Amino acid sequence: xxxxxxxxxxxxxxxxxxxxxxxxxSGVFAGNATKACKLASDNISEKKVLERLEPLANNxxxxxxxxxKDSYTYVFQLCGDAGGVQNAGVIxxxxxxxxxxxxxxYNTTQAIGGSDWVMLIYGGGEKYDSHCxxxxxxxxxxxxxxxxxxxxxxEVILEDRDRANDCFYLFELDSxxxxxxxxxxxxxGSIILIIIFCLVxxxxxxxxxxxxxxxxxxxxxxxPNYAFWVEVxxxxxxxxxFVCRSKNREDSPAYRGVSTEPAEEEPEERDDHLLPx
Ligand SMILES: *[C@@H]1O[C@H](CO)[C@@H](O)[C@H](O)[C@H]1NC(C)=O
Numbered sequence: 001x002x003x004x005x006x007x008x009x010x011x012x013x014x015x016x017x018x019x020x021x022x023x024x025x026s027g028v029f030a031g032n033a034t035k036a037c038k039l040a041s042d043n044i045s046e047k048k049v050l051e052r053l054e055p056l057a058n059n060x061x062x063x064x065x066x067x068x069k070d071s072y073t074y075v076f077q078l079c080g081d082a083g084g085v086q087n088a089g090v091i092x093x094x095x096x097x098x099x100x101x102x103x104x105x106y107n108t109t110q111a112i113g114g115s116d117w118v119m120l121i122y123g124g125g126e127k128y129d130s131h132c133x134x135x136x137x138x139x140x141x142x143x144x145x146x147x148x149x150x151x152x153x154x155e156v157i158l159e160d161r162d163r164a165n166d167c168f169y170l171f172e173l174d175s176x177x178x179x180x181x182x183x184x185x186x187x188x189g190s191i192i193l194i195i196i197f198c199l200v201x202x203x204x205x206x207x208x209x210x211x212x213x214x215x216x217x218x219x220x221x222x223x224p225n226y227a228f229w230v231e232v233x234x235x236x237x238x239x240x241x242f243v244c245r246s247k248n249r250e251d252s253p254a255y256r257g258v259s260t261e262p263a264e265e266e267p268e269e270r271d272d273h274l275l276p277x
Pocket of ligand 1: 038
């Protein structure tokens with residue numbers, strides 16, 4: 001039984017160790033959910049803008065609008081099938097007859113960004129019947145920086161369709177994802193400290209695992225280089241003793257001189273007399 005259980009435990013320890021190493025690297029690996037969005041023009045700056053929106057991916061945003069006796073629900077999903085409609089980034093659902101109208105497709109994306117905002121444009125929606133010369137619907141989602149919320153509420157600002165062309169549905173959303181990156185305040189010194197801390201942690205845990213699993217040590221012996229550190233501890237204590245400790249009270253004549261209480265000295269003298277007996 002012991003033979004089988006040891007490698008299994010070793011495996012678990014190894015996993016813990018790996019997780020710790022990854023944490024120490026502190027690299028937050030960016031996902032790539034926004035890759036599903038197909039940019040109309042395949043340029044790098046637009047890709048960068050899209051990547052800023054990564055925290056919003058796989059999230060469904062909804063907004064309700066009532067127009068007279070009709071009420072609509074708009075569904076927006078970043079680079080994902082909104083309302084389950086393939087390639088649709090924004091759809092409009094008529095709450096009376098549940099009819100879905102595609103406003104914009106995420107395979108026809110445009111992404112424009114400034115320091116604290118991103119404008120996402122989904123083209124290729126369902127054609128207008130009578131308005132806008134029957135052109136395709138288009139959704140513009142304005143995402144603005146708000147440090148306090150990761151994902152705000154989707155809001156419908158307007159549907160601009162009373163024009164000859166370039167009509168659009170305008171939406172608004174607040175998110176901390178588009179806020180300017182906070183400058184790292186870590187100085188070189190603190191980075192070195194963090195690295196040292198990580199190295200010490202890796203040393204302690206790695207050494208502990210080695211002692212425990214390979215050498216088979218128990219108790220305090222599991223500490224890496226136990227004998228060495230005990231020696232270091234003793235030497236340090238000796239050094240501190242030498243440097244920090246004041247002279248023994250009994251040896252100090254000055255101290256005795258200060259003491260004027262006769263009651264303190266008397267018991268000592270009595271003790272001396274008692275000793276030979
Ligand atoms: C985008 O998706 C729609 C609907 O699935 C499709 O008809 C169209 O060809 C696609 N466009 C591109 C550029 O892939």
